[in-house]
Every structure is written in structure tokens, then in C-alpha cells.
Amino acid sequence: MATETNPLVDDELVDFLLYSVLDAEALCELPAYQQHSKETFDMFIDSVRRFARQDLLPTYKPMDENAPTFRNGRVHTHPALPALYDTMVELGVLTATRPESAGGQRIPLLVHTLASAYLMAANLGAYGYIGLTLGAAHLIEAFGSDELKRRFMSKMYDGEWTGTMALTEPHAGSSLGDITTTAKPTSEGYYLIKGSKIFISGADHGVKDNVVNLTLARIEGAPAGTKGISLFAIPRLREEDGQLVSNDVTVAGLIHKIGWKGLPSLAIEFGDEGDCRGWLVGEPHQGLRYMFQMMNEARIMVGVNAFATASAAYYESLGYALERKQGRELGARGGDMVPIVRHSDVRRMLLRQKAIVEGSLALLATVSRYGDVAEHGVSEDARERAGLLLDLLTPVAKTFPAERGFEANALAIQIHGGYGYTSEYLPEAYLRDQKLNSLHEGTSGIQSMDLLGRKVMAKGGAPLRALADEIHATIGRAREAGCDPELCTALEQAVATVGAVTMELGQRGMAGDADGMLGHSWDYLDMFSTLVIGWQWLSMAASAKTAPLSEKRRRATEIATQYWIRTEVPRIDVLANLCRTNERSYIDAQPEWF
Ligand SMILES: Cc1cc2nc3c(=O)[nH]c(=O)nc-3n(C[C@H](O)[C@H](O)[C@H](O)COP(=O)(O)OP(=O)(O)OC[C@H]3O[C@@H](n4cnc5c(N)ncnc54)[C@H](O)[C@@H]3O)c2cc1C
Known part of the structure; x- marks a missing residue:
């Protein structure tokens, strides 16, 4: 293509x-x-x-x-x-x-x-x-x-100025409670800001003259840790007497990154000259709480970035597979070379990409809809329920598209053969872009601990119960619509397995066994995401039975649902076992053994 x-x-x-x-x-x-x-x-x-x-x-x-x-x-x-x-x-x-x-x-x-x-x-x-x-x-x-x-x-x-999110410091990335940028109150209503930030995307560019950096900093005398962090608006240029003048925000360096080349990420300094003014947003010491309230939106956006990068690459590889001729079909003797899409191993790669890419989009759309109802639902009950599901699924909606999207992006290169390893074709660029999505807005490891340590355990397990209800409702709908009963049963068993493992891990946590609970948080996230994507595919398969769809979309939906539930969902048992037995290889591996 x-x-x-x-x-x-x-x-x-x-x-x-x-x-x-x-x-x-x-x-x-x-x-x-x-x-x-x-x-x-x-x-x-x-x-x-x-x-x-x-x-x-x-x-x-x-x-x-x-x-x-x-x-x-x-x-x-x-x-x-x-x-x-x-x-x-x-x-x-x-x-x-x-x-x-x-x-x-x-x-x-x-x-x-x-x-x-x-x-x-x-x-x-x-x-x-x-x-x-x-x-x-x-x-x-x-x-x-x-x-x-x-x-x-x-x-x-209005589109006149742009903005940034300035959180990260050279010594404090995942560990935002340790940031040291300071804010000194003045009698003029603003604060004098001093500190260094790194990786700040869009902090300077040629798109617009001015940039407002929404920055985390610590007011002098604030408590240590996350409770002492405040949020400030710090423009690159400030208004004085109707003029825009420098606000003592300087670029210390440009990060030479491997992807996302259209958007610069920068090391910036606030207050080198002692004259950087910041305006407190909201109440003092609430900065991290404010940021986290916006986190769902930001993390869903990262999930969409990841989906999008994998989707563009999928279509590049599909186009290539339809055009590139190589080899003959299995068992054929002689004859012309065939397009590589005729080889089932190439279709394996295409179907895997499709299942990851479209399953991701379905999840992101579902989670976005929960966001709409959580904010604007008519009844308190509807808002609360949607809010629980949104919170629970956000780490999955961010991480699954990023991690599995990277795999899908690698498959797009694989389908291009050696040409995929060159910059003549786009998949290598998409792979470079994709890698960022498992890093920014909380790395995948941090997301896995958020899911298991916080989200599934919240409110006595209410979010997980709400999700199980949603999945059961989908299974019921799929059965009624005439979807393959074996697929419905497989998903039903998977919900039970995930529920039982979660209960066991929660009990370990309550008994004070942090390693026993969180040691396999990564495997737990993998298991949980596999179930959630199975649910999304079954939901699409059920709707496809009656929706006004092309034959191509209907068949593709059926086959991708079958693929995911037959080839991926069985992994849930293996992952559940790792969490349950608390297999200890990397828990026990000591830093000095590496
Ligand atoms: C291109 C790019 C653009 C960015 N844009 C912005 C931006 O606009 N604004 C902004 O504020 N930041 C931005 N960032 C920063 C980004 O959010 C951080 O890189 C990210 O939060 C990770 O922090 P870190 O790089 O310091 O890694 P670290 O926190 O040092 O993590 C290194 C590794 O250790 C693991 N780890 C860390 N702590 C723990 C723990 N407690 N338990 C288990 N594992 C742990 C992590 O999962 C990771 O694998 C950007 C980064 C990049 C690369």
C-alpha cells in the first residue's frame, strides 16, 4: 500500500x-x-x-x-x-x-x-x-x-498559546514525590520558581510564541513527599504593561530522542536569573492530586497514541503483504510466485496485529464512554458505576495498546522482511514512535502496580465486581446472538480465574505480604488485559451478528474473536498460576547476582 x-x-x-x-x-x-x-x-x-x-x-x-x-x-x-x-x-x-x-x-x-x-x-x-x-x-x-x-x-x-505538563526532573521521574523545584511566595500574588525539569515536551518550538508550563513545584516549607507538591502555571513569556517579556524560563538542552520527531522534548531551567514567576493553580500542596485527577484522560490519550501507531503500521504491512510476491503456496509445484498474504504464517502476523490493534481501539472507546457517563450520567448510581470502571480500566487502556502495540509494530516490520529494517519504509519509524508509550505517563511497570495495588482493590473490590458484571452481560448477549458457545464458556472461566486470583492476592496484601501480592504485578496486568481484550472482542462479535456491516468486517470480527479467545485467553491460566504460586525467580534474584 x-x-x-x-x-x-x-x-x-x-x-x-x-x-x-x-x-x-x-x-x-x-x-x-x-x-x-x-x-x-x-x-x-x-x-x-x-x-x-x-x-x-x-x-x-x-x-x-x-x-x-x-x-x-x-x-x-x-x-x-x-x-x-x-x-x-x-x-x-x-x-x-x-x-x-x-x-x-x-x-x-x-x-x-x-x-x-x-x-x-x-x-x-x-x-x-x-x-x-x-x-x-x-x-x-x-x-x-x-x-x-x-x-x-x-x-x-483560543489557539494563541500552547501548553506543557512539566513534572519530570532529572532525579525524579516515576518518583514524583521527590521533585525539588521550589516556589517562593511574594507579596505580588505570584511565586518565584527555581528548578530544573527534563523531557518537557513542547516547552519551546516555532508553532506559537508563548507556552504555558503547568508545573509541579514545592512551596518553601511544604511537607516532604507527595503531600507537599503544588501546581503552577509558568509561562515562557509573561505579560507586563501589555507586552510579552521573558519569564526567565530557559532551554538547557534538546533531548535527541528516537521517535516523535515533530515534537521537541527539552531540559528546561526555571529561574536562572531569579526572576521566573509562577501562578499557583488551586490550593497549595494539592498539585499531585490535581494532576492525578487529569491522569485518566492523559493515560487514555497515550493508549490512543499507541493504538494509532500500531494501526498505521498494520495498514502499511497489509498493503505490503498484498503486493509483495514471494514463494509459492504450500504443496504447489512451480507456477508463479504468490503475494505473501497467501502464506498462512504471514496471515498469522496480520491477524495478530489486527486483534491487538482493533481490540485496543474497542477498549479505548469503551473506556472513553465510561468517562462520558462518569462525568455526565443522569443518576448518581450511573456516574459512580461508570467512574469505577473507568478508574479500573485506565491502566489497561494505557498499557495494553503500548506493550502489545509494540509487538504489533514489530510484526509490521517482520512482514516487510529485510525491507522493513530500512528507513525506506515506514514501519521502523512507527516502531520507534511506539516505544515511548510504555514509558511516559507512568511506565508499564508502574501501571501494573497501580492496577493490582490500588485499582482492583479499591472500595472493597467494587470495581472488579462491576467489571465482572459487564463481562457476564456481554457473554449473555453473545450467547443470545448465536456466537460460538465454546468461546463464551472460555471467557466465563477466565472471569472466574481472574476473580479468584485477585481475591487471593488481596488477602496476601491485607496480611502484610507485599511481595506475595505485588511480586507478579506485571503478570497480573498481562492476565487482566488478556481477559479485557477477550471481552472486547466477544462484545464486537455479538454486535456483528445484527449490525449493518460489510461481509468483510463481519467475517474479520468473527475470526479475530476466535483467534484471541482460543490462542490468548488460555494464557490466563499460566499467568494466574505464576501469581498464585508467587514463582520467586526475580523476587529472590539479588542485585549483586546480575
Ligand atoms: C520523549 C519523552 C517525552 C516526555 N515528555 C514529558 C513531558 O512532557 N512532561 C513530563 O513531565 N515528563 C515527560 N517525560 C518523562 C516521562 O514521563 C518519564 O520518563 C517517565 O515518567 C519515567 O521516568 P524516568 O525516565 O525518570 O524513569 P525512572 O523512573 O527512573 O524508571 C526507570 C525504570 O525503573 C522502573 N521503576 C521506577 N520506579 C519503580 C518502582 N517504584 N517500582 C518498580 N519499578 C520502578 C520503571 O518502571 C522503569 O522501567 C517524557 C519522556 C520522554 C522519553
């Missing part, structure tokens, strides 16, 4: 998820979304996907090949970026989910997730400026004063 014809994301899958599997139109009955309809959803997605394919995708390779540079204290980015950014703002991508009061259209997160997937698949780095600005402005919208909204948020939502 020539890159220009790469669809990036399958339109029929998006429609199927929206209107058949997840009934997006039912969301329009909620007061928050009453102004919307299938027509407004389709219009938004159509305009975004057209821009992604026609305008954004052609800029991906040039940006990958021309990384930003750092000269005379400023970062220089690809010249196509300012116009691309402005068009995305005009399309409403930046503020689509925000209420009218913030200049948005209050589109459900479900619709936004599916639309933004096209943009990310077309050019992850270019979309990154939007994602970061939205995240930063949303923090001020949620927790900032009217004055901060006027001063910073409006300019970000």
Missing part, C-alpha cells in the same frame, strides 16, 4: 464501535450532550479524518527525517507545524470536549477519542501540541481561579 493510501484507521470499525457496539446516540439523551446527534458526531469525525489523511499524513516522514534543532537558545521545529496547528484548532479538535463556556462544543470523549485517533495515526508529533495544550488548559479550567482562566486558559483554548 502506498503511504498516501494508508487509511490509518478503519472507518467501518469506527462507525461500528460508535453506533452498534457502544450506542453513541444514547449519549445524546444525556443533558450535557443534548445538542448533539449522529449528524454532528459524523461531521466532526469526517472533517478530522479528511484532514488527517490529506494534510497531516504527508508531513509525517519529513518531520521524522528533520528533527528539531536548538540554536541561539531557541528550538526550531518543522516549518509546516504552525499551519497544521492552526487548522487543527479551526477544526475544533483542541476544545471539542470542553463546554461552551470554555469555547468548546462539548462533544463526548468517545467521539473525540475516535476522531483524534486519525490525527495521531497521521502524525503523532504534530498532534502532540494539541494534546499537551488541551491537558494544560484543562487543568486550569478544572482547578484555576477566574483570573488564571482569563490570563492563561483562554489564550490556550
Whole structure:
């Protein structure tokens, strides 16, 4: 497939998820979304996907090949970026989910997730400026004063300034409780900030003149650890007498990273000259809590990045497999070479990619819909239940697409044979891009501990019970729709296994055996994700029985469901056993033995 014809994301899958599997139109009955309809959803997605394919995708390779540079204290980015950014703002991508009061259209997160997937698949780095600005402005919208909204948020939502999330410090990445950037109060209402941050994406660029860094720092005298961290808005340029002047935020260096080349990540210094002003967002010492409240959104966005990168690569490899001729079919004597898609081992790789990619999108869409109901559901019960499921599934929605997406990206290279190992073809670039998604917004290891140590154990196990109910309801629906009963039974047994293991591990935790509970958190996440993706596939298979689908999509849904439940779900027993027996090889392996 020539890159220009790469669809990036399958339109029929998006429609199927929206209107058949997840009934997006039912969301329009909620007061928050009453102004919307299938027509407004389709219009938004159509305009975004057209821009992604026609305008954004052609800029991906040039940006990958021309990384930003750092000269005379400023970062220089690809010249196509300012116009691309402005068009995305005009399309409403930046503020689509925000209420009218913030200049948005209050589109459900479900619709936004599916639309933004096209943009990310077309050019992850270019979309990154939007994602970061939205995240930063949303923090001020949620927790900032009217004055901060006027001063910073409006300019970000208007598309005039961009934003960043400035958390990481050279010595404190996963361990954010250890950050040391300081904030000294002044009598003028602002704080004087001093400290170093690293990896801050979009902190300087040529897209817009000004950038507002939503930064974690410690007010002088604050308690140690996570309880003493506050959130500040720190612009690169501040307004004085109607002019924009330097705010003593300097770029210390450009990170030479292996992917996401359209978006620079930087080491930055606040307050080298003692004159960096930051404005407190919300209450003192609540910074990490605020950040975590926004984390679901950010982590879902990383999951969508991961899906998108794997989806674009899947279509590259599908196109290649249809065109590349090599060898003959098994048992054939002589004759012409056949396209490699005729070899079942190549179809193994394509089907595995498809199961990972489309299973990921189904999960991300499901979780986004829970996000919509958690925020805007009519009853307290509906909001609470959706909130439980959203919290529980967020680490899975972030990590599964990132980890298995990386595997899918590697398969896209494998299908290209030796050509896949060259920069003439795109899969190697997508593989480089993909790797970031298991690192930022909390590494996969940290997510696994969050899932097992916190999420499944929350509220006496209520989230897990809610999930089990959802999966059982899907199994019931699948049986009624006439799906393969063996697949339904296999998933039913898997739910029981995961429930029993969770109970055992929870009891170990309550008895104070932290190693016994969390030693295999990675295997637990793998087991849990395998079940969740099985649930997503069975849900699609059940809906496919009656949805208005092409024959191709219907058959592909059936075969991918069968593939996942027959080949992946059996691994749940092996993983459950590792968690249960607490197999001790890496728990007992001592640092000095390596
Ligand atoms: C390209 C890029 C862009 C980024 N953009 C931003 C940005 O815009 N803003 C921002 O603030 N940050 C950003 N980051 C930083 C990113 O969020 C951190 O890299 C990430 O949080 C991990 O921190 P670290 O790199 O210090 O790794 P570390 O925390 O040192 O982790 C190293 C390894 O140890 C493991 N580990 C750490 N602690 C534990 C533990 N307690 N238990 C078990 N395992 C553990 C981790 O899982 C990991 O495998 C970016 C990073 C990159 C690479």
C-alpha cells in the first residue's frame, strides 16, 4: 500500500464501535450532550479524518527525517507545524470536549477519542501540541481561579498559546514525590520558581510564541513527599504593561530522542536569573492530586497514541503483504510466485496485529464512554458505576495498546522482511514512535502496580465486581446472538480465574505480604488485559451478528474473536498460576547476582 493510501484507521470499525457496539446516540439523551446527534458526531469525525489523511499524513516522514534543532537558545521545529496547528484548532479538535463556556462544543470523549485517533495515526508529533495544550488548559479550567482562566486558559483554548505538563526532573521521574523545584511566595500574588525539569515536551518550538508550563513545584516549607507538591502555571513569556517579556524560563538542552520527531522534548531551567514567576493553580500542596485527577484522560490519550501507531503500521504491512510476491503456496509445484498474504504464517502476523490493534481501539472507546457517563450520567448510581470502571480500566487502556502495540509494530516490520529494517519504509519509524508509550505517563511497570495495588482493590473490590458484571452481560448477549458457545464458556472461566486470583492476592496484601501480592504485578496486568481484550472482542462479535456491516468486517470480527479467545485467553491460566504460586525467580534474584 502506498503511504498516501494508508487509511490509518478503519472507518467501518469506527462507525461500528460508535453506533452498534457502544450506542453513541444514547449519549445524546444525556443533558450535557443534548445538542448533539449522529449528524454532528459524523461531521466532526469526517472533517478530522479528511484532514488527517490529506494534510497531516504527508508531513509525517519529513518531520521524522528533520528533527528539531536548538540554536541561539531557541528550538526550531518543522516549518509546516504552525499551519497544521492552526487548522487543527479551526477544526475544533483542541476544545471539542470542553463546554461552551470554555469555547468548546462539548462533544463526548468517545467521539473525540475516535476522531483524534486519525490525527495521531497521521502524525503523532504534530498532534502532540494539541494534546499537551488541551491537558494544560484543562487543568486550569478544572482547578484555576477566574483570573488564571482569563490570563492563561483562554489564550490556550483560543489557539494563541500552547501548553506543557512539566513534572519530570532529572532525579525524579516515576518518583514524583521527590521533585525539588521550589516556589517562593511574594507579596505580588505570584511565586518565584527555581528548578530544573527534563523531557518537557513542547516547552519551546516555532508553532506559537508563548507556552504555558503547568508545573509541579514545592512551596518553601511544604511537607516532604507527595503531600507537599503544588501546581503552577509558568509561562515562557509573561505579560507586563501589555507586552510579552521573558519569564526567565530557559532551554538547557534538546533531548535527541528516537521517535516523535515533530515534537521537541527539552531540559528546561526555571529561574536562572531569579526572576521566573509562577501562578499557583488551586490550593497549595494539592498539585499531585490535581494532576492525578487529569491522569485518566492523559493515560487514555497515550493508549490512543499507541493504538494509532500500531494501526498505521498494520495498514502499511497489509498493503505490503498484498503486493509483495514471494514463494509459492504450500504443496504447489512451480507456477508463479504468490503475494505473501497467501502464506498462512504471514496471515498469522496480520491477524495478530489486527486483534491487538482493533481490540485496543474497542477498549479505548469503551473506556472513553465510561468517562462520558462518569462525568455526565443522569443518576448518581450511573456516574459512580461508570467512574469505577473507568478508574479500573485506565491502566489497561494505557498499557495494553503500548506493550502489545509494540509487538504489533514489530510484526509490521517482520512482514516487510529485510525491507522493513530500512528507513525506506515506514514501519521502523512507527516502531520507534511506539516505544515511548510504555514509558511516559507512568511506565508499564508502574501501571501494573497501580492496577493490582490500588485499582482492583479499591472500595472493597467494587470495581472488579462491576467489571465482572459487564463481562457476564456481554457473554449473555453473545450467547443470545448465536456466537460460538465454546468461546463464551472460555471467557466465563477466565472471569472466574481472574476473580479468584485477585481475591487471593488481596488477602496476601491485607496480611502484610507485599511481595506475595505485588511480586507478579506485571503478570497480573498481562492476565487482566488478556481477559479485557477477550471481552472486547466477544462484545464486537455479538454486535456483528445484527449490525449493518460489510461481509468483510463481519467475517474479520468473527475470526479475530476466535483467534484471541482460543490462542490468548488460555494464557490466563499460566499467568494466574505464576501469581498464585508467587514463582520467586526475580523476587529472590539479588542485585549483586546480575
Ligand atoms: C520523549 C519523552 C517525552 C516526555 N515528555 C514529558 C513531558 O512532557 N512532561 C513530563 O513531565 N515528563 C515527560 N517525560 C518523562 C516521562 O514521563 C518519564 O520518563 C517517565 O515518567 C519515567 O521516568 P524516568 O525516565 O525518570 O524513569 P525512572 O523512573 O527512573 O524508571 C526507570 C525504570 O525503573 C522502573 N521503576 C521506577 N520506579 C519503580 C518502582 N517504584 N517500582 C518498580 N519499578 C520502578 C520503571 O518502571 C522503569 O522501567 C517524557 C519522556 C520522554 C522519553
